[in-house]
Amino acid sequence: MNEDEIRRVLKAVKSGKISIDNAFKRLKHLPYENLLFARVDHHRHIRQGVPEVIFAQGKKVGDVIAIAHSLYKRSKNLLITKATKEISDGLKIRNAVFYPISGAIAVNGAKKKKGCILVLSAGTSDIPVAEEAAVTASFLGSKVESIYDVGVAGIHRLAGSRKSLDSARVIIVVAGMEGALPSVVGGLVDKPIIAVPTSIGYGTSLRGLTALFAMLNSCVPGIAVMNIDNGFGAGCLAHKINLL
Amino acid sequence: MNEDEIRRVLKAVKSGKISIDNAFKRLKHLPYENLLFARVDHHRHIRQGVPEVIFAQGKKVGDVIAIAHSLYKRSKNLLITKATKEISDGLKIRNAVFYPISGAIAVNGAKKKKGCILVLSAGTSDIPVAEEAAVTASFLGSKVESIYDVGVAGIHRLAGSRKSLDSARVIIVVAGMEGALPSVVGGLVDKPIIAVPTSIGYGTSLRGLTALFAMLNSCVPGIAVMNIDNGFGAGCLAHKINLL
Amino acid sequence: MNEDEIRRVLKAVKSGKISIDNAFKRLKHLPYENLLFARVDHHRHIRQGVPEVIFAQGKKVGDVIAIAHSLYKRSKNLLITKATKEISDGLKIRNAVFYPISGAIAVNGAKKKKGCILVLSAGTSDIPVAEEAAVTASFLGSKVESIYDVGVAGIHRLAGSRKSLDSARVIIVVAGMEGALPSVVGGLVDKPIIAVPTSIGYGTSLRGLTALFAMLNSCVPGIAVMNIDNGFGAGCLAHKINLL
Amino acid sequence: MNEDEIRRVLKAVKSGKISIDNAFKRLKHLPYENLLFARVDHHRHIRQGVPEVIFAQGKKVGDVIAIAHSLYKRSKNLLITKATKEISDGLKIRNAVFYPISGAIAVNGAKKKKGCILVLSAGTSDIPVAEEAAVTASFLGSKVESIYDVGVAGIHRLAGSRKSLDSARVIIVVAGMEGALPSVVGGLVDKPIIAVPTSIGYGTSLRGLTALFAMLNSCVPGIAVMNIDNGFGAGCLAHKINLL
Amino acid sequence: MNEDEIRRVLKAVKSGKISIDNAFKRLKHLPYENLLFARVDHHRHIRQGVPEVIFAQGKKVGDVIAIAHSLYKRSKNLLITKATKEISDGLKIRNAVFYPISGAIAVNGAKKKKGCILVLSAGTSDIPVAEEAAVTASFLGSKVESIYDVGVAGIHRLAGSRKSLDSARVIIVVAGMEGALPSVVGGLVDKPIIAVPTSIGYGTSLRGLTALFAMLNSCVPGIAVMNIDNGFGAGCLAHKINLL
Amino acid sequence: MNEDEIRRVLKAVKSGKISIDNAFKRLKHLPYENLLFARVDHHRHIRQGVPEVIFAQGKKVGDVIAIAHSLYKRSKNLLITKATKEISDGLKIRNAVFYPISGAIAVNGAKKKKGCILVLSAGTSDIPVAEEAAVTASFLGSKVESIYDVGVAGIHRLAGSRKSLDSARVIIVVAGMEGALPSVVGGLVDKPIIAVPTSIGYGTSLRGLTALFAMLNSCVPGIAVMNIDNGFGAGCLAHKINLL
Amino acid sequence: MNEDEIRRVLKAVKSGKISIDNAFKRLKHLPYENLLFARVDHHRHIRQGVPEVIFAQGKKVGDVIAIAHSLYKRSKNLLITKATKEISDGLKIRNAVFYPISGAIAVNGAKKKKGCILVLSAGTSDIPVAEEAAVTASFLGSKVESIYDVGVAGIHRLAGSRKSLDSARVIIVVAGMEGALPSVVGGLVDKPIIAVPTSIGYGTSLRGLTALFAMLNSCVPGIAVMNIDNGFGAGCLAHKINLL
Amino acid sequence: MNEDEIRRVLKAVKSGKISIDNAFKRLKHLPYENLLFARVDHHRHIRQGVPEVIFAQGKKVGDVIAIAHSLYKRSKNLLITKATKEISDGLKIRNAVFYPISGAIAVNGAKKKKGCILVLSAGTSDIPVAEEAAVTASFLGSKVESIYDVGVAGIHRLAGSRKSLDSARVIIVVAGMEGALPSVVGGLVDKPIIAVPTSIGYGTSLRGLTALFAMLNSCVPGIAVMNIDNGFGAGCLAHKINLL
DSSP, rough: HHHHHHHHHHHHTTTTTTHHHHHHHHHHHIIIIIIIIHHHHHHHHHHSOOOOOOTTSSEEEEEEEHHHHHHHHHSSSSSEEEHHHHHHHHHHOOOOOEEEEEEEEEESSSSSSSSEEEEESSGGGGGGHHHHHHHHHHHEEEEOOOOOOGGGGGGGGGGGGGGHHHHHHHEEEOOOTTTTHHHHHHHTTSSOOOEOSSSSSSGGGGGGHHHHHHHTTTTSSSOOOOOOOHHHHHHHHHHHHHOO | HHHHHHHHHHHHHHTTTEEEHHHHHHHHHHHIIHHHHHHHHHHHHHHSOOOEEEEEESHHHHHHHHHHHHHHHHHSSEESSEEEOHHHHHHTTEEEEETTTTEEEEOOSSSSOOEEEEEEESGGHHHHHHHHHHHHHHHHTTEEEEEEESSSGGGGGGGGGGHHHHOEEEEEEEEEETHHHHHHHHHHOOHHHHHHHHESSSSGGGHHHHHHHHHHHHSSTTEOOTTTOOHHHHHHHHHHHHHH | HHHHHHHHHHHHHHHTTSSHHHHHHHHHHIIIIHHHHHHHHHHHHTTTTTTTEEOOSSSOOOHHHHHHHHHHHHHOOOEESSHHHHHHHOOOOOOOOEEEETTTTEEEEOOEEEEEEEEEEEEEHHHHHHHHHHHHHHHHEEEEEEEEESSGGGGGGGGGGHHHHHHHHHEEEEETTTTTTHHHHHHHHOOOOEEEEEOOGGGGGGHHHHHHHHHHEEEEETTEOOOTTOOOHHHHHHHHHHOO | OHHHHHHHHHHHHHTSOOOOOHOOOOOOHIIIIIHHHHHHHHHHHHHSSSEEEEEOOOOOOHHHHHHHHHHHHHHOEEEEEEEEEEHHHHHHOOTTTEEEETTTTSSSOOOEEEEEEEEEESSSSGHHHHHHHHHHHHTTTTEEEEEEOOOOOGGGGGGGHHHHHHHHHHHEEOOOOOHHHHHHHHHTOSOOOEEEOOEEEEEEGGGGGHHHHHHHTSTTTTOOEOTTOOHHHHHHHHHHHHHH | OOOHHHHHHHHHHHHTOOOHHHHHHHHHHIIIIIHHHHHHHHHHHHTTTTEEEEOOOTTTTHHHEEEEEHHHHHSSSSSEEEHHHHHHHOOOOOOEEEETTTEEEEEEEOOOOEEEEEEEEEEGGHHHHHOOOOOOOOHTEEEEEOOOSOOOGGGGGGGGHHHHHOOOSSSEEEETTTTTTHHHTTTTTSOEEEEEEEEOOOOGGGGHHHHHHHHHHHHTTTTOOOTTTOOOHHHHHHHHHHHH | OHHHHHHHHHHHHHSSOOOOHHHHHHHHHHHIIHHHHHHHHHHHHHTTSOOOEEOOOTTTTHHHHHHHHHHHHHHHHHHEEEEOHHHHHHOOOOEEEEEETTTTTEEESSSOOOOEEEEESGGGGGGHHHHHHHHHHHTTEEEEEEEEOOOOOGGGGGGGGGGHHOSEEEEEEEEEEOHHHHHHHHHOOOOOEEEESSSSSSGGGGGGGGHHHHHOOOSTTTTTEEOOOOHHHHHHHHHHHHOO | OHHHHHHHHHHHHTTSSSSSHHHHHHHHIIIIIIHHHHHHHHHHHHTTTTTTEOTTTTTTTHHHHHHHHHHHHHHEEEEEESOOOOHHHHHHOOOOEEEETTTEEEEEOOOOEEEEEEEEESSSHHHHHHHHHHHHHHHTTTEEEEEESSSSSGGGGGGGGHHHHHHHEEEEEOOTOOOOOOHHHHOOOOOOEEEESSSSSOOGGGHHHHHHHHHOOOOSTTTTOOOOOOOOHHHHHHHHHHOO | HHHHHHHHHHHHTTTSSSHHHHHHHHHHHIEEEEEHHHHHHEEEHHHSSSSSSEEEETHHHHHHHHHHHHHHHHHEEEEEEEEOOHHHHHHHHHHHEETTTTTTTEEEEOSSSSSEEEEEEEGGGGGHHHHHHHHHHHTTEEEEEEEEEEEOGGGGGGGGGGHHHHSEEEEEEEETTOOHHHHHHHOOOOSOOOEEOOOSSSSGGGGGHHHHHHHHHHHSSTTOOOOOOOOHHHOOOOOOOOOO
């Protein structure tokens, strides 16, 4: 451990074993070689509560489970995204909750939920991404409310939910196709809005690029945009804002 | 003229100068060589009122004026799009009306205006394209009403205009940036909607591609989409629909 | 229900229970919170005959069937697009007609068919999209005639069909590859033309983008363009125009 | 004014001039036709402090000045982005401050500045966008600190600024080329980070698309991304978050 | 048949049953309605020897076989491209030859082979496309010689083949990846060169777009370029040139 | 000169000055170092009539003129493409003919013109590229006929030109926008067709990419496609084919 | 063999059987027809140690094994990339080592390993590409050290490895997503850095294009960039540099 | 200065003024806040000879000159790329050498030139980028030889230069259009090759993307690729490799 190294140098200075010039020279290079990383480790310790996260998509079932067990030992908190039932079945970790629509698996997570994040999704096909955002933010310690299927065809579902819009501190809006919902919601409220484009659509939806670009060009100023299908990122950002 | 040719063959048949086989052989090739084109000319004649149109952008001032004069002689009706004041000044055609915002120049055009087309534009920067659509449709013979600047920031301007929405037979919606206005209007009315993306915006507006793709992916089914900045095409389509 | 809310306020005004100022204040916020959505509901009611539509592609068989049953209860009219035989077999709804080429399933739909829509497809591979357009328009209440395989190689099939071209009020043209058919048809008739690019082709057909862009750039002015493979949208637009 | 309309209906109900059914029918359509927009106006009023903003790029000098004067009359607060010295010189509005690097012109703006937003830029060429973000957030009422030129080549400038990183509630990071700075900053702090790609670079920087996509794919979860060169949007979002 | 129609009109003219004016009127519309298509049919007849071609990719096995039988009845000559062994096995047409590498199936075809076409391929993975070109040109009536695997790694295979390069009238060059082989061959010979990019490669080969664009930008002037993987087209063009 | 080197080696062998082994060793490396290039030079000599060509676009006026003079000294034949009047005025070479529409400058060129190439252009804006193709092919020694402006709007100009279509050995078709003209012409004739997309158009014409891709995807098999605006390449290819 | 041909000519010259002119004429064409390729063969011989390499991806199992056996006979050294366990199992070549993560199979290879190449990978998903680079460079004769998973989340793993960074002559950095690791490493060392983007990521990672473009735009000058997932190429380049 | 800070802590430890724990705590945070940056400064010092570089393109003349003077004071060595004559004229720094073709300005630079770098360019239009690479590498301390205009049309210029190819340690190959030259050179030599695509070309050269992608897909393994037009980067990398 590099803490030891620094202490060793300091002791040698104190005891006069090495000159200050010599000590300086060693320390000058130290930060670069070790302290930077020590800092990183320290950093991890003070962020203790933050779960280790595994992005399961494209990884082998066995590998995901192995990484999960290794992380679980360290922190007891664990989030897996884009997982499958097969992974969930093989996981064998107590308290693991599997969300089949998004493929998220949450193990423990923050006990106290604070503030309020509202998650809206435009169509039924966008729900997996919305759920991932919701599970992530909740896992990190935010209160989350979800209202799904509020695109043009189902916008009346927002009707009874004016209170939800009013009480939320941050709003995550998940939409595919032409990605217009964030602009519409942005016309209704002044809260920070996080827009998540989804790969839902066909042809010129370009696997989500169209929704992404539409959101980046929203005439409502100041909408935060995430990568396509990145519910996890939206959950993280919403939680960080919610904590302020 | 190929009308003459056909008549000549027919007369020769009648007078027995040529056999039916021989006549058939000549006629069989005629359509391909001449009648097809005769048809085209005929076609032009029965469409008499349709203006000749010149797309001035990228053409030299002198060339546009020369083509304009040549067409004007033929039909007295003439539409020039994406023209400049310089072209307008040099044109010297009586009754030519120059629309400086869109750069359209209309000479005469249909005298009777029928039906009703409503042209909406999202932002002030979209007005040139909207005006081109309006001038075109009017020139072709449609009544046109225009309400500009009704995007998210100015949507209240539609307020006093419910009647306009109700009385229109077709609605042209011009928008740049994220191109969401056609979806919003499409949620309000059941009329045919023609969406025209504009190249207004920057960065990921991709010179209008984002608005175009958003419009093509509208969750409102059945929106007709035009090429970027193609107000002229929108005016033509709206007029054709309006005439039904 | 918000109708009740408004009536309650009105009754309270009538009976003098609340002042006009107070009533105004409550009503002023109502529209935003409830009436907007009431409007939407109302809107649905007056559009009674419009079928609920399910886009089946990418949805699970069980989910599609569940949504279908739920919608069927409400309206007895139902259209499913991009469905499979498996969905059709599991549906168990009386009068459901499955169109295997396009994967459309229509339940009931408009009884009276009006006007006339002509659907043309360029190649045999484009027929699924053309059929979807035809089924949709017919379901909504339009008379539809289809002539398939009239691209460059089969354009002679249009020969006996001059009457079809003449009697149609709107023409849907479905084509993949270089997407030139709408320009060709547009040179023959003055009707509104709706062009639907398909993802048929390989290499630089770019899954339909080339056909789409070619159609948007047609030198025939005023062709309405749809998203790639969007037969459903073309059917909707054609029907709206046909109804005028 | 539609407030009058509602009151008129209410009075008529009270006085018994019209039935509740009749009143309901009129009110039911009101929101759609007028109240929605009334709401919008009301909305503007309660947001009083929000400046009107003009995006000057691509607009004519005279037009920008005319719009500016018209808005200034209404609110005395005004922000113009991407303006030029020529616009600034012609503006003749008292208190107008021109920021020549970004082309922003601020007139008055929020008097009290709250919280703290830190704006970082990677290279000297990114400063115009960073300044626009800073001016915007400050204008809206946030305290803003800016540290420019802290990319790989100048990262030592952050050295004396640990306090700035610690005291900021939100951090805006502006970067072109490979857009890696937000990831680096995101590895150092847990605050919400708003990444703004710039069009700085050449060749495969693709006018900012590369930086944009890199930011959207940051391995630091939860970075908010803006459109290319959209300093104004970043300022708005940062301010909304800062206010929480 | 429209030949009959024209003859009927001519007979009526001859016999005086109808006036020349009347005959003209009917003939004037004829070409448009029928003769154009008659022409097309005639055209087919004089091109008798040209095989009907079926592009099998993406079509169902049963459909391909059905179309094949229908075409075979008409012309006894038949070419199927991108077919599978399953199609070949089910075809049951005498003389059908299946080329398993390209998936081409040729039935009969031109008996006399003229001129000489040389087909070169850069890598072993490009052979399927090269074989399709070779089979097509041979089927149409050209003598074809093929030399495969002559890219940078195997260019020595051209060594013993100077005669082939000299005796060819047209050269087809098939290459994926960076698509440089046509430029190299173009530096050696003055013959017309037809370049066919293939989708071979990964990452930035962009499924053949890179090879395509490289070929279009060859510094050797006048290289004919085909769509990606379009061996069939190359065979057709080479044959047309070879016939001159 | 390396011819000398080889002769020197051969003489030394003959006179017994060096052994065959030694001579072999020197010759073995020669081809790589010199003969390859000798070949190239030789090659140039046998191609004597081929003009040196300068692509003037993007080069400085002075540079173009200097290169032109240097080449002219060598061969008396010279072709400059995409030149300007300024270059033409400064050139001062006898017999130089400047074609202002395409910017081509031809000096001398082949005296005998053989065969026949037909150049068609779709719109007036495509003429510069068509003229470049025509000038190039003529300069190289082909007879060239040009018919301009035969797109959908002017297709009747082909009417009197059936003979031109019939007598051409190769047809160059130049078109921008949706690039459909080659498909149309390809439906009429069986000659080799060379399609040249132009950058004419706006929005989704994507500076010629749409026309290019449409041409590559033509349902007429075997159309040779050139780079965007590459009239020179089309002229070269047409000439090579014409010479066969 | 063409060596024989040259010797035959030389002998004939020596013996006076043919004149020098005649000999020259034959030799002048020789290089082009044969010597060039002889050179290539010779070249292969002096590069003896270079393994033949098979890119297995997209090839059939049987084909890969057949090519492998054929090459193995020639050189006893063999590298197969992107292979599968199935290929490995069927290979039956002594000393073949299968690397299951990358799919590389190495048979023998250079015995002496020189210099030092360091291979870093950003995430666990990037290891297959990193391993391919490492196996390739080692096979060619370089000493290779690998440190995996040193992206932002695991950068502390570099901590104990300052020596590795210092002793490496070349560093290969493999990264997907936003591709920022090469810039970070490039800020730490002055060695040549070879960046390999991977297709790891989703949405706007665009299958590796984003990482590729970010690396090409690194603000650290002089980073060598490879094609997406091209570990083999990185291994080759690193080895070539390492050998200097 | 943070060197002082560290020494102060060490002295305090030595003199017993602060405990080792206390000293450790201060040092542990130091690296993060200061030492990292101290390192950077130190780093700069040991890299003394490395010039400060200014990328002038897109910067104002006055700004470039101001930065240049400020850097010149510090190091007396200075490189400016993509500068103009106007900048050069205004610079007024002794020993500044302006290279007008590339726009590079070098002030002093390394006195001793080592090793050998060969710079090849394909066409005359690629020379500016090639020159920038050459000037950069020379400035950094490498011997550089340049051979320009060796593309397909001028490859004979390499003829007398076999020695150059043999004596170079690294070869930079600059090419636009189809970017094939690096593959050709890579077939001739085993040295590390650095390929620089240029934006030379038109249409589908896509401002250099085609050359870039072709180079990334070269069938010669292990070619290092730079950003489009990035001669400076190539010079840096070549120098780093040359120094090994």
